[in-house]
Amino acid sequence: MNAKILETENLTVNFDGFTALKQLNFSMDAGELRVVIGPNGAGKTTFLDVITGKVQPTTGRVIFKGKNLRSLKEHQIARLGIGRKFQTPRIYLNLTPLENLEIASNPKKHSFSTLFKTPSTAEKNSIKGLLETIGLTAKARVKSAFLSHGEKQRLEIGMLLAQSPDLLLVDEPVAGLTDEETYNIGELLLALSQSHSILVIEHDMEFVRQIARKVTVLHEGSVLCEGNIEEVQSDPRVIEVYLGQ
Numbered sequence: 481m482n483a484k485i486l487e488t489e490n491l492t493v494n495f496d497g498f499t500a501l502k503q504l505n506f507s508m509d510a511g512e513l514r515v516v517i518g519p520n521g522a523g524k525t526t527f528l529d530v531i532t533g534k535v536q537p538t539t540g541r542v543i544f545k546g547k548n549l550r551s552l553k554e555h556q557i558a559r560l561g562i563g564r565k566f567q568t569p570r571i572y573l574n575l576t577p578l579e580n581l582e583i584a585s586n587p588k589k590h591s592f593s594t595l596f597k598t599p600s601t602a603e604k605n606s607i608k609g610l611l612e613t614i615g616l617t618a619k620a621r622v623k624s625a626f627l628s629h630g631e632k633q634r635l636e637i638g639m640l641l642a643q644s645p646d647l648l649l650v651d652e653p654v655a656g657l658t659d660e661e662t663y664n665i666g667e668l669l670l671a672l673s674q675s676h677s678i679l680v681i682e683h684d685m686e687f688v689r690q691i692a693r694k695v696t697v698l699h700e701g702s703v704l705c706e707g708n709i710e711e712v713q714s715d716p717r718v719i720e721v722y723l724g725q
């Protein structure tokens with residue numbers, strides 16, 4: 481039996497009387513690639529916000545590797561090994577992918593004076609490996625502003641990996657991408673799932689079919705159903721909530 485990497489117990493989040501998450505019980509094994517889908521307003525973003533400490537639960541618990549995350553700040557949760565990729569890449573557009581990865585690998589370099597210090601051989605090798613993983617070796621020295629949208633998404637995934645997270649949270653990574661870029665992101669996530677636990681929020685069902693082993697459907701702040709993609713897509717409750725949009 482696999483150890484659980486992430487669990488929530490009766491997780492509830494109220495915003496000024498509106499319940500965004502309602503007694504949400506969720507559990508994911510270490511090493512799993514899980515996709516969370518659900519109609520607009522289902523609570524998907526709030527779910528990631530509460531895992532990462534951006535939002536505190538009203539009641540209930542988030543447990544990461546057996547540890548209750550209650551009262552921890554965002555940076556403390558990140559340091560425990562949860563990396564989050566937002567929809568819009570947060571990369572330095574005026575720097576190259578190589579420089580972006582150097583900064584991400586060593587947050588202390590996050591100042592202009594130390595940015596151009598020569599990295600150690602170990603650092604260089606690890607960044608070289610990351611560039612290969614994300615398929616950006618040929619563009620390592622191109623200003624990131626000139627990368628395609630898909631390349632920017634891959635760079636940001638590389639920047640997350642540079643911090644060696646145990647759990648990657650990935651929020652709609654293919655919104656606005658071409659079919660080819662979407663496919664490449666899917667293959668990258670599948671490759672990364674060999675060595676990481678990954679939770680992806682996604683709308684694009686074609687993409688979900690490419691990557692998903694197990695899917696969780698959220699609706700009105702609770703789990704509506706879970707299963708493989710075929711089970712979920714043919715579940716009458718899922719069809720009903722999506723048709724109701």
Ligand code: ADP
Nearest residue numbers: 495498500518519520521522523524525526527
């Ligand atoms: P999803 O990502 O599935 O579209 P969200 O988590 O963004 O859903 O939102 C769930 C519900 O909570 C929505 O109805 C949204 O309007 C509401 N909500 C989200 N954040 C806040 C907030 N800070 N204050 C009040 N309501 C919020």
